[in-house]
Amino acid sequence: MNTSLPLAVTMGDPSGIGPEIVAKTILHRTDVRRSVVIGDTAVMERAIASIGGGLHLNEIHDIADAKPDGALNILAASRTETPPALGKVSAASGRMAYDAIVAAIDLARTGKVAGIVTAPIHKEALAAAGLSYPGHTEILAEKGGAGRVAMMLANDDIRTVLVTIHCSLADAIRRADLPAQMSAIRLAHQGGCALGIARPRIAVAGLNPHAGEGGLFGDEEIRIIAPAIAAARAEGIDASGPWPGDTVFMQARNGRFDVVVAQYHDQGLIPVKYLGLERGVNITLGLPFVRTSPDHGTAFDIAGRGIADPGSLETAIDYARRLAKAPRDQEK
Known part of the structure; x- marks a missing residue:
């Protein structure tokens, strides 16, 4: 794997804390600013506002255009003028979260990113959108072209x-x-x-x-x-x-x-x-690319308040970088 490539970070469910912890991580971790957020511009603008600003959006159409200059690089997988309501299950949120995951998988399968880090999604929102997946793992297995996969939870x-x-x-x-x-x-x-x-x-x-x-x-x-x-x-x-x-x-x-x-x-x-949820990370084994995620959910009860802890997402990014350096034949 080319570790000089950026990571793709999905925004997660727009109604949960995913967009907020993504924005916080990119704001405070200058070493990951070349990462590309896959999601929705309006949703990420709301997330940046919820943490008090400090970032500007750099919307890109090609991974090569990602910049480590204090911007949040975003590749749009969906577009909405008004983001879905915070803290509520909705079909719109489920579809937007799903579209971001599929877009990230496409980037990983074509070798354009070093790996995928996914922010939390909501299973009921997926179901409301008519998507019959129990969670990330099943989407990744099907769209990622894997046979058997397994979850590794680590701290x-x-x-x-x-x-x-x-x-x-x-x-x-x-x-x-x-x-x-x-x-x-x-x-x-x-x-x-x-x-x-x-x-x-x-x-x-x-x-x-x-x-x-x-x-x-x-x-x-x-x-x-x-x-x-x-x-x-x-x-x-x-x-x-x-x-x-x-x-x-x-x-x-x-x-x-x-x-x-x-x-x-x-x-x-x-x-x-x-x-401790802030220390845990979920790694999907058996995929032809690296994928990690935080070990927690969407936390609808605190979404949009600017108080979500990005620690587990930061850990997931660190693990993704570490795994991207491993020979891929170890995971086939």
Whole structure:
């Protein structure tokens, strides 16, 4: 990857804090001012006003025209005279957020940007716009030309990769089959390598309490998870487990493991988010390009007030730069 290229940063849902934290980050982080915001000019003008100004917009039509001179470089994916209302779900916001994501994916797939950093979107707004995607990950997988993808949530203490993502717990149990286990373990290994860990130690969490307690509390560990671990080890991956989900993250935080493979959404995300939303970042593994995002939502309750913390977005940008330097064949 050409790391001299700028990053594409999507504005997120126009009714949430995404545009505000994007503007704050570019205002205060002069080192990222060549980044190109993908979104709507009127929405970003409102965001800049909400933080007290300090930036002017540089609307561009080609990535090569991005300038690091105190401007917010914006490439329009949509145009509106009056931005959607703040703090409210709307079809207009869902469509505008989606259009920005698709435009950023096109830039990444054609090699015009070093990677994508996405500000938060709202799932109900996507649905209101008639877009049947549970979240960013599914849009990225479909439009990005990927097969299996996985979410890695990371902070300074722990990293976790999910076997299943946005679905009910009942569906997660059904979907956590052998192919899903193998994909998650492999992507966890590849993600760890991309972060500079020569031989990542992958801990695989069990699905059931106490990792099934030898079959007393469920046999998924015996039938599915343990065979997947054995197969991964045969491929040269340093995988172990299944470990009880209630203690494996503590062991990872204490340095025993580099990445934890969690079986379902909340099992993996609660430990990361408990340590602080401002420190967490979401990395999509399995794509042919880099993508990261903050580890929080749209925060409609504070949108437009100028008080949103851009810390997680800044962390996501830093991770994107780091991942852009990694050989891409590690993530295929």
